[in-house]
Amino acid sequence: MTVTAPAPPKTRRVVFPFTAIVGQEEMKLALLLNVIDPTIGGVMIMGDRGTGKSTTIRALADLLPEIDVVADDPFNSSPEDPDLMSDEVRQKVAQQIPLTIAQKKVQMVDLPLGATEDRVCGTIDIEKALSEGVKAFEPGLLAKANRGILYVDEVNLLDDHLVDVLLDSAASGWNTVEREGISIRHPARFVLVGSGNPEEGELRPQLLDRFGMHAEIRTVKEPPLRVQIVEQRADFDRNPPEFCNKYQTEQEALQQRLVKAQTLLPKVNLDYDLRVKISEVCSELDVDGLRGDIVTNRAAKALAAFEGREEVTVDDIRRAIVLCLRHRLRKDPLESIDSGYKVEKAFNRVFGIEANEE
Structure with missing residues (x-):
């Protein structure tokens, strides 16, 4: 038996909306994929x-x-998942002591x-x-x-x-x-x-x-985009609640999309041949260890779930692989090639994609 406590009143300060951020797609995608699959x-x-x-x-x-948390628990323990419970909460569950659940x-x-x-x-x-x-x-x-x-x-x-x-x-x-x-x-x-x-x-x-x-x-170079960013910031600083209201619908839509992606993630399938090709890319780039292979697999699945699909495509891997591998390459002090370009080149070669598609 569980008792649900009411959520505390909304007294948090207003934060710039995620959906209003212009550019920086790579950073936004990496953050969203980690929310879908924290592993x-x-x-x-x-x-x-x-x-x-x-x-x-x-x-x-x-x-x-x-999220649902056990009320007054310093570890934000989950009322359902034993892996996310503190020892004290786990003991209460084992002894069938009712938990008070709060939303946080x-x-x-x-x-x-x-x-x-x-x-x-x-x-x-x-x-x-x-x-x-x-x-x-x-x-x-x-x-x-x-x-x-x-x-x-x-x-x-x-x-x-x-x-x-x-x-x-x-x-x-x-x-x-x-x-x-x-x-x-x-x-x-x-x-x-x-x-x-x-x-x-x-x-x-x-x-x-x-x-x-x-x-x-990188800093945005295009003057019209820079102007847009500056104007947005000025609008937000002038009246934060009004600015946030403009993006409320988009914010809620993205929130729903993330929740659906988290639910869909366990059902997403990554074909064996594609898994082999991911490892081929890692091997060709001489990536130490197997972290690169594991993370690329997880990120590609999270991206497929984010887009509402149960099957990973080559394009999912292409969009995720640079983010997962660029920092794992051995640095050659004499090389000035950006590591992202190097990963893309190896990906195109292994997956048989023409260079002009870059």
């Missing part, structure tokens, strides 16, 4: 300053539908650059644990981000050790904190989004490889 493993967005990276990610979090907006957690490991992972109050015999756990940002989005701006400036911790949690879906022989773990399933400016240095290749997708964004 893709997150997105690394590299691009110039002032290209709307943070605006787009906040807009995505605002777009997502409300999907969380977007910002990770500040100066965050400590304790702030990220949570801490155990050893003194309380020893004196009172209870596991006194103070949840961190990973607990707050469970079933949501964890955003790290300037991820290339973050301490490598912390990036490792984030990537481990994102990959396993769990966060484990161990102090003085006391161990606590909780679900930490989130979409990890990192952004950065390439001028400030790249991430180490082994960390970069752990991100499912890599989107590169």
Whole structure:
């Protein structure tokens, strides 16, 4: 038996609508595919300053539908899925204790650059644990981000050790904190989004490889588009609620499309011959490990689901493969070829597509 609590009143600040963002299609597609299938493993967005990276990610979090959570649970535990429940909630379910369910907006957690490991992972109050015999756990940002989005701006400036911790949690879906022989773990399933400016240095290749997708964004060059972006921003700043109302229908339509895609995803089929060709591309590009193959398979399926189909096409793979592989190529310091172009060339060769279609 479950009891549903009413959703809290809408007091959140108004966010720029996702459907109003002009251009940056590559970044938007990568983010949407990760929402449809979080196992893709997150997105690394590299691009110039002032290209709307943070605006787009906040807009995505605002777009997502409300989710059912166990009321007053610090980990946003799911009332149905055991993999997304904290140990305490799982025990209640096992003992058939009724749960109070609340509806909550999907969380977007910002990770500040100066965050400590304790702030990220949570801490155990050893003194309380020893004196009172209870596991006194103070949840961190990973607990707050469970079933949501964890955003790290300037991820290339973050301490490598912390990036490792984030990537481990994102990959396993769990966060484990161990102090003085006391161990606590909780679900930490989130979409990890990192952004950065390439001028400030790249991430180490082994960390970069752990991100499912890599989107590169450039400053819009066409003057009419630039004017459109500037005018939109001015309209939004003048009257945010009125501006958002103009896009309400589009926002709701995209939200429904995402929900349908998540439902359809398990039924999507990727033909064996196409899977072999994806691995051929990875092999030809000399991609280390099998992450590239796995992520490309998942992304192509998510794209097919997003477009309402149960069968993956060659075009789905073409649109996803650059995002999934460009950051996994071995860097040759003497080569100036953009990695995206290299992936496209290998894709065209393996799939037998004429070069003039590029």
